[in-house]
């Protein structure tokens with residue numbers, strides 16, 4: 001009996017690039033999803049700046065530098081809206097993962113000798129790119145309604161890197177959520193709490209104004225240091241240690257999401 | 270160790286349960302290279318479960334399985350590199366076009382860009398999809414989707430191909446197209462493991478057939494061998510009313526209902542003497558028979574003899 005040397009090498013980078021191309025094509029084919037995902041943070045932006053901004057801005061006096069009012073509130077709320085853009089994007093990730101799982105093409109990938117993780121990394125990279133695109137649109141809209149970031153080129157660069165890290169971490173979580181969902185419906189609901197988490201933090205009003213229990217939660221939940229870091233970077237304020245806390249949270253979320261996703265993907269159905 | 274002389278598929282003592290439900294209860298299969306093997310069974314017999322286990326999608330409870338010479342549990346990567354699977358449910362990306370789906374497969378098999386495009390174009394041509402190549406797969410008919418699905422499976426030139434109910438739900442023309450495709454593939458030297466609910470399909474395509482019933486292989490052999498396992502064909506008796514049918518049933522212990530029709534199938538070798546005694550038996554009791562026809566054996570009869578159930582209840586025969 002002759003033994004033939006079998007070449008079973010895998011090519012994770014090449015396969016991930018292939019899967020990324022597939023996901024980008026799917027996004028272009030189905031642009032209504034991207035539009036919906038961008039619309040949500042924009043609606044919240046308009047609502048908070050124009051409907052609530054005058055009143056909420058007045059309440060900022062003393063807590064935040066600068067005068068109160070609508071203009072000050074636009075500056076205050078923009079980082080929360082920016083984070084919301086990321087959470088909206090990952091809702092799309094969960095939905096497209098769940099759609100994939102029901103469509104059967106994933107089953108085909110599982111029977112093929114490919115770098116298995118590429119099925120997931122393709123989605124992750126696609127979603128991060130989608131988040132970047134959405135962020136550009138939403139930040140543009142925020143500037144149109146009065147957001148006046150003070151960051152220089154360095155600040156913008158740091159903010160961009162930081163936002164990509166946040167998106168990357170949350171996308172891995174969404175990949176797991178999309179896989180545990182048995183239906184597209186569930187997949188669109190599961191990440192919903194993430195969409196509302198910025199409200200229970202320093203995203204829309206300073207935490208000082210909250211009752212004690214809620215304030216404790218608001219100060220320690222991961223989105224608060226993330227929002228504060230975005231705010232500090234874009235408004236050219238000192239970042240302090242909150243950036244490290246935020247990045248630590250991102251690392252934990254990314255690693256947890258990655259391991260959970262990988263386990264879900266490798267389980268035998 | 271993969272020897273080129275090892276069988277394409279060798280299964281011994283395969284068992285699989287879902288909770289308390291035993292789906293596969295000790296299956297043995299042996300498929301030589303370059304042949305078509307058909308696993309025939311009713312809905313729920315365990316065909317898809319078998320295909321999933323053989324194609325590394327699902328774990329097994331017990332047994333030894335080698336596909337293309339590799340152990341499915343210990344060498345799943347080697348198995349995956351050797352097989353192509355077209356499952357029961359469509360596994361194409363419906364948002365992509367036919368050509369894009371095929372190029373996706375070419376990329377995943379690491380074909381060079383030009384080679385990949387050529388392979389995709391050839392397969393589109395071969396499967397009569399060239400005109401639809403640029404349209405999203407979501408606009409394809411059932412038959413076109415099936416063809417695209419199979420074309421995607423072939424991009425990597427697999428040695429062993431699994432087809433799980435490849436023609437279920439297709440119109441007669443598309444079914445015939447699919448049969449021709451399978452014949453062409455075998456002519457090219459690959460091994461095909463095909464599941465079906467249709468006796469006719471197994472009869473048309475398979476070199477060997479295994480009948481799966483209640484978790485076991487109840488018969489295995491070529492269509493001819495299976496037909497030889499029963500003495501002969503059957504006599505089909507049609508009745509005008511249920512009373513006559515019941516009366517005949519009381520006389521003929523081996524008779525089985527033919528679906529919902531007012532008709533009975535009586536195993537028979539079709540010889541004059543056996544017909545004479547059958548008619549005599551019915552005449553003695555005064556049973557009124559509207560119509561009598563003699564059927565030479567086909568796989569339907571094999572199923573009837575093996576499972577004691579008329580095939581119409583168990584397997585769809587057409």
Ligand SMILES: Nc1ncnc2c1ncn2[C@@H]1O[C@H](COP(=O)(O)OP(=O)(O)O)[C@@H](O)[C@H]1O
Nearest residue numbers: 269287292310311312313314315316317318319
């Ligand atoms: N994942 C599963 N969990 C529980 N039961 C299952 C699962 N998959 C299949 N079954 C059961 O196993 C039996 C065989 O199913 P299947 O292999 O799909 O049959 P077939 O393909 O021959 O129609 C059925 O009774 C089905 O309900």
Ligand SMILES: [Mg+2]
Nearest residue numbers: 316317357434
């Ligand atoms: Mg099935």
